[in-house]
Amino acid sequence: MIRLIKYLKPYSGLILLSVLLLFIQAASELALPGYMSDIVNRGIATADTSYIIKTGVLMIAVTLLSVVCSTAVGLLASKTAAGSCKDLRSDLFKKVQLFSNAEFDQFSASSLITRTTNDITQIQQLLIMMIRMVFYAPILAVGGFLHALAKSSSMSWIIGVAVVMLLCIVFTVFSLAIPKFKRIQTIIDRVNAVVRENLEGMLVIRAFNTQRFEEARFDEVNKELTAVSLFVHRVMSGMMPAMMLLMNLVTVAVVWVGASQVADFRLDVGDMMAYMQYVMQIIMAFLMMSMMFIQIPRASISAGRIADVLKTEPSITDVAESTVPMPRLRGEVCFDKVTFSYPGASEPVLREISFTASPGQTTALIGSTGSGKSTIVNLIPRFYDITEGEIRIDGMDIKKMSLHDLRENLGYVPQRGMLFSGTIRSNLTYADANASEEEIRKAAEIAQAMEFIEAKPEGFASAIAQGGSNVSGGQKQRLAIARALLKNPQIYIFDDSFSALDYKTDANLRAALKEKTKSSTVLLIAQRISTIRDAEQILVLEQGRIVSRGTHKELLKQCEVYQEIAASQLSEEELR
Amino acid sequence: MSEKKSSQREPGFRGGPRGMGEPVQKAKDFKGTIRRLSAYLFEYKKAFIVVLLFSACSAVFSIIGPKLLGRIITELYEAVMAHSAGITFVLDFQYINRMMLFLVGLYAVSSLFSYFQNYIMSGVSMKITYEFRKNISEKIDRMPIKYFDSKTHGEVLSRITNDVDTISQTLNQSLAQIITSITTVIGVLVMMLSISWLMTLVALLVVPLSGMATMLVVKRSQKYFKKQQEYLGHINGHIEENYSEHNIVQVFNGEKEAVRKFQKMNEELYDSAWKSQFLSSMMMPMIGFIGNLGYVVVCILGGYLAVKRTIEVGDIQAFIQYMRSFTQPIGQIATISNTLQSTAAAAERVFEFLSEEEEIEEVTEAKIPTEVSGRVEFRNVTFGYTKERTVIRDFSAKIEPGQMVAIVGPTGAGKTTIVKLLMRFYEMQGGEILIDGNEVRSFRRNDLRSIFGMVLQDAWLYNASILENIRYGSFGRSDEEVYAAARAAHCDEFIRALPDKYNMILNEEANNISQGQKQLLTIARTILADPKILILDEATSSVDTRTEVLIQKAMLHLRKDRTSFVIAHRLSTIRDADLILVMKDGDIIEQGTQQELLESKGFYAELYESQFTNGDVEEAAVEEVIKEERQDQ
Incomplete structure (x- = not known):
């Protein structure tokens, strides 16, 4: 919470002005009972109607003043909250842009999303309330007490008792309810989880006829949720009646105690009436404050989550961008005894990886899941930094290049063809905003995407939904390939990017790519032997090490792991 | 798609207090839905009658209070006035004490009634909520698979969580509130009239005034709330996309462009955010102002009438208290129409879901498959x-x-x-x-x-132990039979290598074992089902x-x-x-x-x-x- 205070600094003027206005508002609110007391004590007692009306007009003026103040505070609070949250959101977003995969792993992308969206909205809500109430409630309470004291000092104990009782009620109710609130949240999560499982496993559930079992499973969490919420509701529903009782009793107490004082002429009747209203205002102020204290912890969790992101320094630091444009690279990628372990992990996932991928050649990586294929290629764009060894491009350590220059030379196609919302065109030109129509078409053709793009009524202008959810997996992959081609890089990285394509498209695509990538360095990960068999160099990985390297032919002869993979995939042919 | 996404995410947004003037979702068939909902409630009619009675009692008891208090104040005032006029006037303290005790009792009883009314009401509403959730979950099992082709899981989930929650909230709070508000308004009105019809008339003028003010603010702020919601949707979409696909952004050097786009959206959001917040924040002071206006007028008019001896001084005090308890329920009733609207919309979605077509068994004399050869x-x-x-x-x-x-x-x-x-x-x-x-x-x-036995591409397992997952659907089988099936499916070996072996609990995403292992488990399950x-x-x-x-x-x-x-x-x-x-x-x-x-x-x-x-x-x-x-x- 404290760490985010600096975001309020630019608005400190507005906040100061708000406090000032709140003072005026409280003063005018508290003046009203005094005027009423005057009407009773002097106006009615002396039957002076003109005095009554004069006082009344004054009261209206004071009321007007109060409403002007509170509206102004509303304006200032809204501007302050929305403004500081805008700055905060912007800083957070910029910070996340600098994060490498290490930080994304640490927080998880979905958590970062909620932090940038939900948590900030929470804080904005709280800020508005804070400004309007946190200052106002104490002012009102203290002011009310002073006014009450001026009317009668001997009844102060009533206020004391009332406040203590109020705090007791609030404390009891919330100490009973708040722990359960958290529990409710976790049970709701479980209810959701069961329903989600039911929806995802619908076919299985029906095939196994386990509907009754699933219903019982749901009923269990449903019952639990019902029981806990019932408890909370019942506790909470005691709050209002208790409050009402407290306020009513306070009124009675004031009159009761006041009666004898009036009888002894130590107190005017009008003052007693005013006193009752002051006590009400004080109780209200304390009520406001206790509500605040319930809200603050919730928002401070949000604030803490945001502050955690802001204070995290990206593990990959960029060298200052060189002013001289980088000469076009040849694209020779060289791994020199590279060892890598994920941040926080004890065991390295890659050990002493050394190889050179030369321009004009295809270097393929193959191995079972978890053998470290993707990890190797993810090190080239510096999604992670290596633990030991060196990665060089054209003989230059990639840590010495600026991230921008390095990445400018890479064409990366991920396993899941990841697309952005927009159109097919906007996704392709993401690589190069100035690409010509011809270039776009050419790239789509090579990627074998032209056929389905043209089949769409709107062609390149067809909309792509968020995450590319409205195109199939194979289409996504092809578009992602076309996007990488448009960038025209020296180094291509295909991370199992052909997996969703059928054999025919896969073959056509590779044939077309060959021409395009003639002089580039190509790094290729694949599961299918047929995809990589033409590679100039195949690296066979197992448990983070290169266990063998060579061409398809050579490996079939020498490498056992490779034989095993080949045998499982190519066994159709043997019986053909 | 983005719409569906946002509905899925809604639970997250629920934390903050609902600003006034936020746009309300409306039901297509308001009357029909309310009627159907009432039918649901009718089952609990006894409880409702008790609730009604209790809340009426609570209101009546608390309403008598100010009037009695006013009488005491009048008594005091008379005494003081008499004294200043030189007449000896003995205060009857015994009477005052009796009245005070009576008042304390009255208020205590009123609060007790109110508490029990709430207590019963939460019981009923929780029961209804439970039923709703149960009905929906059982409904899912009876619906044709076809239905889910066009619906995302998020949509169905939001029926069970958000919509049912909205209904439950209304039942729990608003319904009791309506009853209390109505009895309070009527009771207060009677009491006010018994003091002075003229002052009551003035007090009633406050109602349309605050109504108009509310309308004015709500109308204007709704526009900005809609805008804010829209911009929030845009910016959230951008953030989601950017974060979940950050590797692509990085490798294409798209960070600068992303930030530029973000800044633009952020500005737009700011503009609508502060305006909507400001407008909704105006509501309270405006209603407060009108309330105060009424207060002042009552003071003036009351003072004037007291001078004329039409009313007593204590009546002014009583009237002020009544005014306060009059404007409050009026404000509540104003927001209740909104609550009812959104409840009806939620209930309509739930009912729509519940009345979707089901898989009907059309056979009267069903054959029972025994000894199936598999032709x-x-x-x-x-x-x-x-x-x-x-x-x-x-x-x-x-x-x-x-x-x-x-x-x-x-x-x-x-x-x-x-x-x-x-x-x-x-x-x-x-x-x-x-x-x-x-x-x-x-x-x-x-x-x-x-x-049939089925092994699907997406190996479906649930959050339970491996043993239970293999036994799924053949619940009567012994542990030994499960182990045998696991051996036949070649998964015994890897299961025994796991920390808790067969008792290892698969977590919610079942990502504590690999995809291939999951598939082996589903094969074992099918072997066991035979x-x-x-x-x-x-x-x-x-x-x-x-x-x-x-x-x-x-x-x-x-x-x-x-x-x-x-x-x-x-x-x-x-x-x-x-x-x-x-x-x-x-x-x-x-x-x-x-x-x-x-x-x-x-x-x-x-x-x-x-x-x-x-x-x-x-x-x-x-x-x-x-x-x-x-x-x-």
Whole structure:
């Protein structure tokens, strides 16, 4: 919470002005009972109607003043909250842009999303309330007490008792309810989880006829949720009646105690009436404050989550961008005894990886899941930094290049063809905003995407939904390939990017790519032997090490792991 | 899509207090929905009558208070005035004390009534909420699979959580509030009238005034709230996309552009955010101002009338208190219309869901499948997911017990359609399917499905132990039988290597074991279930080679002596098939054995060619290697 205070600094003027206005508002609110007391004590007692009306007009003026103040505070609070949250959101977003995969792993992308969206909205809500109430409630309470004291000092104990009782009620109710609130949240999560499982496993559930079992499973969490919420509701529903009782009793107490004082002429009747209203205002102020204290912890969790992101320094630091444009690279990628372990992990996932991928050649990586294929290629764009060894491009350590220059030379196609919302065109030109129509078409053709793009009524202008959810997996992959081609890089990285394509498209695509990538360095990960068999160099990985390297032919002869993979995939042919 | 997303995320947004003037969702058929909801509530009519009575009592008791208090104040005032006029006036303290005690009792009883009313109400509303959730969850099991083709999981989930929650909140708070508010308003009105009709008239003027003020603010702020919601949606979408695909952003050096876009959206959001917040923050002061205005007028008028001796001084005090308790429920009633609207909208969605068509058992005398041999016959089957588009036309085939049917075709060709028809997840439009000579529709769905065993591409496991997951669907089996099934499915070995072995709990995403291991578990589950007819989806795309070999072996074991339908992704499976169905764009375009299909030189032959085009010298090399290996063994 404290760490985010600096975001309020630019608005400190507005906040100061708000406090000032709140003072005026409280003063005018508290003046009203005094005027009423005057009407009773002097106006009615002396039957002076003109005095009554004069006082009344004054009261209206004071009321007007109060409403002007509170509206102004509303304006200032809204501007302050929305403004500081805008700055905060912007800083957070910029910070996340600098994060490498290490930080994304640490927080998880979905958590970062909620932090940038939900948590900030929470804080904005709280800020508005804070400004309007946190200052106002104490002012009102203290002011009310002073006014009450001026009317009668001997009844102060009533206020004391009332406040203590109020705090007791609030404390009891919330100490009973708040722990359960958290529990409710976790049970709701479980209810959701069961329903989600039911929806995802619908076919299985029906095939196994386990509907009754699933219903019982749901009923269990449903019952639990019902029981806990019932408890909370019942506790909470005691709050209002208790409050009402407290306020009513306070009124009675004031009159009761006041009666004898009036009888002894130590107190005017009008003052007693005013006193009752002051006590009400004080109780209200304390009520406001206790509500605040319930809200603050919730928002401070949000604030803490945001502050955690802001204070995290990206593990990959960029060298200052060189002013001289980088000469076009040849694209020779060289791994020199590279060892890598994920941040926080004890065991390295890659050990002493050394190889050179030369321009004009295809270097393929193959191995079972978890053998470290993707990890190797993810090190080239510096999604992670290596633990030991060196990665060089054209003989230059990639840590010495600026991230921008390095990445400018890479064409990366991920396993899941990841697309952005927009159109097919906007996704392709993401690589190069100035690409010509011809270039776009050419790239789509090579990627074998032209056929389905043209089949769409709107062609390149067809909309792509968020995450590319409205195109199939194979289409996504092809578009992602076309996007990488448009960038025209020296180094291509295909991370199992052909997996969703059928054999025919896969073959056509590779044939077309060959021409395009003639002089580039190509790094290729694949599961299918047929995809990589033409590679100039195949690296066979197992448990983070290169266990063998060579061409398809050579490996079939020498490498056992490779034989095993080949045998499982190519066994159709043997019986053909 | 973005809309669906946001509805899924809604629970997260619920934390903050609902600003006034936020746009309300409206029900299409408000009256009908309310009527239906009332029917639900009618079951609890006894409880409601008690609640009504209690809240009325509570209101009445608390309303008498100020009037009595006013009388005491008057008494005091008279005494003071009399004294200043020089007349001795003895205050009857005994009377005052009695009145005070009476008041304390009155207020205590009123609060007790109010508490018990709340207590009963929460019981009822929780029960109704429980019923709703139960009904929805059971409904899911009875609905045709077809329904879920067009609905995301998030939508269904939001029925169970958000919508039911909205209804529950209304029942719990608003309903009792309406009752209390109405009794309070009526009671207060009576009391006020008993003091002075003139002052009551003035006080009543406050109502339309604050109503108008509310309307004014709500109308204006709603526009900005809508805008804010919209911009928030945009910016959230941008953030989501940017964060979840940050590697692409980075490798294409798209950070600067992303920030530029973000800043623009952020500015737009700021602009609508502060305006909507400001407008909604005006509500309270405005209503407060009008309330104060009433207060002042009452003071002036009361003072004037007191001078004229039309009313007593204590009445002014009482009237002020009544005014306060009058404007409050009026404000509540104003917001209740909004609450009712959104409740009706939520209830409508729930009811809509509950009255969706179900899978109906149309058989009167259902056959019970015993001793199924596994002969399956398709006769002129016609089917389409939508009425407009028939995908399977006039399909006929005969499968003998123990035979294997392979279904092949490119991704998205609808390979699972036949399977879904076979198990009656969908109803065919024409023709019939016979199992051992019995039409599938002559069985009860549950009985029919118990004939089949299924291993799907997305291995479905639930949040429980491995043991329970294997035993799923055959709950009566002993632990030993589970172990035997696991051994047969080649998963015993890896399970025993796990920290808690068979008792290891699979977490919610079931990502504490690998994809391949998950598939092996579902195979074990199917082995244990011992079905007569098998359905296997053999996609193993994200599985490493060694596990894949295990899966193949396990599936082979499973297929033995059973009629099987295999959704094939590798042509290696196909050569053993007794019948191959070739699918494209949802339709079965070719059928026959591998030999027949290759000879006909159709789509299958093309598919086959493309997979093995590069069959040249190197292929021969592989064969060599493999043959050698075999000989070695």
